[in-house]
Amino acid sequence: MKSxxxxxxxxxxxxxxxxxxGNGDSSSGSSSxxxxxxxxxxxxxxxxSSSSAMGEKGMNxxxxxxxxxxxxxxxxxxxxxxxxxxxxxxxxxNNPALSTLTMAIKKAGLVDTLxxxxxxxxxAPANSAFTKLPKAQLDKTLADKAALTxxxxxxxxxxxxxxxxxxxxxxxxxxxxxxxxxxGEKFMVNGKSSVVCGNVQTSNATVYIIDSVLM
Numbered sequence: 001m002k003s004x005x006x007x008x009x010x011x012x013x014x015x016x017x018x019x020x021x022g023n024g025d026s027s028s029g030s031s032s033x034x035x036x037x038x039x040x041x042x043x044x045x046x047x048x049s050s051s052s053a054m055g056e057k058g059m060n061x062x063x064x065x066x067x068x069x070x071x072x073x074x075x076x077x078x079x080x081x082x083x084x085x086x087x088x089x090x091x092x093x094n095n096p097a098l099s100t101l102t103m104a105i106k107k108a109g110l111v112d113t114l115x116x117x118x119x120x121x122x123x124a125p126a127n128s129a130f131t132k133l134p135k136a137q138l139d140k141t142l143a144d145k146a147a148l149t150x151x152x153x154x155x156x157x158x159x160x161x162x163x164x165x166x167x168x169x170x171x172x173x174x175x176x177x178x179x180x181x182x183x184g185e186k187f188m189v190n191g192k193s194s195v196v197c198g199n200v201q202t203s204n205a206t207v208y209i210i211d212s213v214l215m
Contacts, residue, residue, distance in 0.1 A: 062201075068126060072097060083200060083201065084202060085203060087115035088204055088207065092124075099127060100125075100130040104151075107142055108149045113183075119205070120205040121156070121207075123156075123189055124210065125214075153174040154214055157173070163184070166180050178214060189208075191212055193210040195210055
């Protein structure tokens with residue numbers, strides 16, 4: 001009897017011991033799994049947040065900016081979206097804010113030159129910029145193809161410049177130099193002309209519309 005009782009006690013103790021060990025292992029495994037899941041979830045959220053922030057920053061950086069941008073058509077060939085599909089001279093011709101510049105480009109015979117060139121930055125005088133010039137001076141320049149060509153190519157720089165690359169001195173196709181100052185969304189060209197609608201994209205150029213002709 002004593003032997004049987006001893007055996008029963010030992011068996012019960014063993015079962016209790018195994019149960020306790022099993023519960024401990026399960027709790028530890030569950031805790032580890034939960035920790036791993038929480039860590040992965042946090043990491044995924046952080047990656048998603050970072051990606052979203054970068055996406056918004058990149059998107060904002062690519063948008064046109066400036067007070068005159070509101071005058072650009074909202075749809076069609078002359079809109080910001082429409083201009084991305086055409087080379088710069090063609091794109092300008094579809095934008096009513098650049099009709100005087102377009103006329104000057106045609107008179108100078110620069111349509112093909114501008115349309116076929118790769119990667120340009122163009123400081124494009126708005127219509128209002130030309131009206132600031134004395135009429136006699138403007139008429140004289142428009143009638144002189146060589147002078148007009150020099151004037152217009154003095155607004156064009158090789159290479160597409162993003163806003164964060166704009167400040168500094170840049171050599172134009174005419175051989176002259178333009179000096180841009182400012183940052184963010186406020187820039188001056190040659191200390192006199194303001195960028196009123198910048199970072200406008202065409203298929204081969206980045207355009208900065210300015211409020212004065214660079215004489």
